[in-house]
Amino acid sequence: MEHVSFPPLSRFAICGGTHGNEMTGVYMVRELQKKKLEKAGSVSITSVLSNPRAVDVCKRYIDKDLNRCFTNAFLSAPITDLTPYEVKRAQELNAQLGPKGSEDAVDLICDFHNTTANMGLCLIFYTIDWLTLHIYKYIKSKITSVPVRLIQLDLPISEAYSLESVGKHSFAIEIGPQPCGVLRADIFNIAKEALDLTMEWIQKFNSGSSFEGDAVEAYNMAKSVDYPRDPTTGELTAVIHPQLQDNDFKLLQPGDPVFLSFSGETVKHDGEELYPFFVNECAYYEKKIAFHLARKITLAIPSISVTRD
Amino acid sequence: MEHVSFPPLSRFAICGGTHGNEMTGVYMVRELQKKKLEKAGSVSITSVLSNPRAVDVCKRYIDKDLNRCFTNAFLSAPITDLTPYEVKRAQELNAQLGPKGSEDAVDLICDFHNTTANMGLCLIFYTIDWLTLHIYKYIKSKITSVPVRLIQLDLPISEAYSLESVGKHSFAIEIGPQPCGVLRADIFNIAKEALDLTMEWIQKFNSGSSFEGDAVEAYNMAKSVDYPRDPTTGELTAVIHPQLQDNDFKLLQPGDPVFLSFSGETVKHDGEELYPFFVNECAYYEKKIAFHLARKITLAIPSISVTRD
Missing domain, CATH: 3.40.630.10 (Zn peptidases)
Structure with a gap:
């Protein structure tokens, strides 16, 4: 180079x-x-x-x-x-x-x-x-x-x-x-x-x-994921799963838990392997973002x- | 009884x-x-x-x-x-x-x-x-x-x-x-x-x-302590010391660090032995409270x- x-x-x-x-x-x-x-x-x-x-x-x-x-x-x-x-x-x-x-x-x-x-x-x-x-x-x-x-x-x-x-x-x-x-x-x-x-x-x-x-x-931004919400009120029906909370940049694999609903159900990650970040960022509730997902790249x-x- | x-x-x-x-x-x-x-x-x-x-x-x-x-x-x-x-x-x-x-x-x-x-x-x-x-x-x-x-x-x-x-x-x-x-x-x-x-x-x-x-x-509320502040602007001149941060209810003894100033000086606790709580609570900045202090009592x-x- x-x-x-x-x-x-x-x-x-x-x-x-x-x-x-x-x-x-x-x-x-x-x-x-x-x-x-x-x-x-x-x-x-x-x-x-x-x-x-x-x-x-x-x-x-x-x-x-x-x-x-x-x-x-x-x-x-x-x-x-x-x-x-x-x-x-x-x-x-x-x-x-x-x-x-x-x-x-x-x-x-x-x-x-x-x-x-x-x-x-x-x-x-x-x-x-x-x-x-x-x-x-x-x-x-x-x-x-x-x-x-x-x-x-x-x-x-x-x-x-x-x-x-x-x-x-x-x-x-x-x-x-x-x-x-x-x-x-x-x-x-x-x-x-x-x-x-x-x-x-x-x-x-x-x-x-x-x-x-x-x-x-580097972590190259791929997409954002919103919280599960009530379609009429917009209120959350689930929160970040305890296994994802505080685990920014830990590789999410298909089947890993991402949300826990108030009724106790676990929502799992079902896409490709990606790295979560900005997990449960306060200011992103109104932006309809629960976390971002990134690909790891080498520059x-x-x-x-x-x-x- | x-x-x-x-x-x-x-x-x-x-x-x-x-x-x-x-x-x-x-x-x-x-x-x-x-x-x-x-x-x-x-x-x-x-x-x-x-x-x-x-x-x-x-x-x-x-x-x-x-x-x-x-x-x-x-x-x-x-x-x-x-x-x-x-x-x-x-x-x-x-x-x-x-x-x-x-x-x-x-x-x-x-x-x-x-x-x-x-x-x-x-x-x-x-x-x-x-x-x-x-x-x-x-x-x-x-x-x-x-x-x-x-x-x-x-x-x-x-x-x-x-x-x-x-x-x-x-x-x-x-x-x-x-x-x-x-x-x-x-x-x-x-x-x-x-x-x-x-x-x-x-x-x-x-x-x-x-x-x-x-x-x-029980912890019986004794008094409140404010952050060190600039007397004219009211802005903080020190923050909660890393040794006090996150250590709510850990007994504060005379000489224990409580604040760290932006210029690097440590402010020490100089009163009686008391238990700190609500340490660095967000909503208490405007109330001029850095933390509360309590006595431990038995009921x-x-x-x-x-x-x-």
């Missing part, structure tokens, strides 16, 4: 509070802003509390999930009196950190999220980006206290709906389990470690270090270094 | 959704209502979704915490256009299940709650009530999958602020850890087991069984049986 090179990363944006009740990112950004950290070695730092109104009331969002508002369609939608707050805020953030897909966009965006699912530390990315994959490889090699995994959402960048897609390079960090509205020291410390390692990697990259190629495993990544002027 | 007797329990109210995002009670009540369970042996059953508007939007409350609205003062407050929804709802529930302190009140109320704290199964009660303590003893003797504990909030009944205080006898069931807005099978099954055991005890009691006296341990309970006509 060829060696690849990219220009130095001169602008790095660290975002949190994109979901106002995911406390790790909220406090990560607040602490950075208290320290007035604007420069670290060769890189300028912007820290952004993405959805301040939702943070104020400790809700995921005010009118609409902000982290679904960064498609090209939303970012170019005309603003009227009826435009949801989060669509307006997405356009503001796109002006500040983008515009998405342009030369003016910041070099790297990292957005912090929490989940109630037992997912450990995950980096989430869209299309293949060798630089992001190298940062993942670096973080994974250093963090040993929790599993570190890579999730790929296979969408063209124009349809990529989340905040970090505005950057030239980007990833979301998802850490759990942590209840909404709660700040846990263990989860915060893992997030802080991942951020420090990202900074460390950027300094090495910018100063000319070369990083060897490798192969990394060969080339060696990388900064472009020499 | 003397033997005590009470009239049969002919009316039992099972409540859930008093906090609209505590899902165990919401689904416990929904399932009872689907089954149209109105009578079980010698007892009539009422199941009540206490705060339906909060349940609809999966929030703890709409205007005001409903489970702080059952003091005599709130229950007798005149209703105006400015009265919070939950105060009106508390008066409705008092009319349906009470009136509090009267002969017309239902015999027993059990209200289901969840916490994000690692508290296992707790029964919470106010003033000493031998009948409630016998139900606790019965549940504790049968449930082995999680710790079962008893919490006493020492308030006169007129100041007792929670829904169950409307009943002649009453307790709240608090189960955790479970994130707000999430329904876990393991937590639901423990709640269901506690409810089934309560029903079983009532049937035995009503049919003339005598229950022996005993001594039970001698007399033997009990139904009053013979």
Whole structure:
């Protein structure tokens, strides 16, 4: 595989509070802003509390999930009196950190999220980006206290709906389990470690270090599964089975239990072998998702270094 | 100690959704209502979704915490256009299940709650009530999958602020850890087991069984501790220390770590030996409570049986 090179990363944006009740990112950004950290070695730092109104009331969002508002369609939608707050805020953030897909966009965006699912530390990315994959490889090699995994959402960048897609390079960090509205020291410390390692990697990259190629495993999103529901009321008729609960990324085989109904019946997995994740995530009840399913893939990544002027 | 007797329990109210995002009670009540369970042996059953508007939007409350609205003062407050929804709802529930302190009140109320704290199964009660303590003893003797504990909030009944205080006898069931807005099978099954055991005890009691006296341990609420906060913004400057997190009911001794600041300093417990509970409960951030502290006490309970006509 060829060696690849990219220009130095001169602008790095660290975002949190994109979901106002995911406390790790909220406090990560607040602490950075208290320290007035604007420069670290060769890189300028912007820290952004993405959805301040939702943070104020400790809700995921005010009118609409902000982290679904960064498609090209939303970012170019005309603003009227009826435009949801989060669509307006997405356009503001796109002006500040983008515009998405342009030369003016910041070099790297990292957005912090929490989940109630037992997912450990995950980096989430869209299309293949060798630089992001190298940062993942670096973080994974250093963090040993929790599993570190890579999730790929296979969408063209124009349809990529989340905040970090505005950057030239980007990833979301998802850490759990942590209840909404709660700040846990263990989860915060893992997030802080991942951020420090990202900074460390950027300094090495910018100063000319070369990083060897490798192969990394990723979970490639395949489909979503909803809870069994009462067709008239929409209320759940079953919950995640105890054997699936907290077992994110444990291979689901045909016949494995996935739901337990209130009347005591077990619903079994009846498709192909796939890996469940975001199992029983709080915010996905309204999205009609009990869990996602992924295929495990291997990505060969080339060696990388900064472009020499 | 003397033997005590009470009239049969002919009316039992099972409540859930008093906090609209505590899902165990919401689904416990929904399932009872689907089954149209109105009578079980010698007892009539009422199941009540206490705060339906909060349940609809999966929030703890709409205007005001409903489970702080059952003091005599709130229950007798005149209703105006400015009265919070939950105060009106508390008066409705008092009319349906009470009136509090009267002969017309239902015999027993059990209200289901969840916490994000690692508290296992707790029964919470106010003033000493031998009948409630016998139900606790019965549940504790049968449930082995999680710790079962008893919490006493020492308030006169007129100041007792929670829904169950409307009943002649009453307790709240608090189960955790479970994130707000999430329904876990393991937590639901423990709640269901506690409810089934309560029903079983009532049937035995009503049919003339005598229950022996005993001594039970209880945690008597002593005081609350807030998070260290920035005095101007109110934002946290420290989180629950990893050594305290998830260690509800583990004796705190002077010098034990309780908070970890964002700058890495440990704050230590400096008072008397006490037992922490509701450690890092989501809903208590706004109440300025990081955890409660309790003294362990022993309550001698007399033997009990139904009053013979």
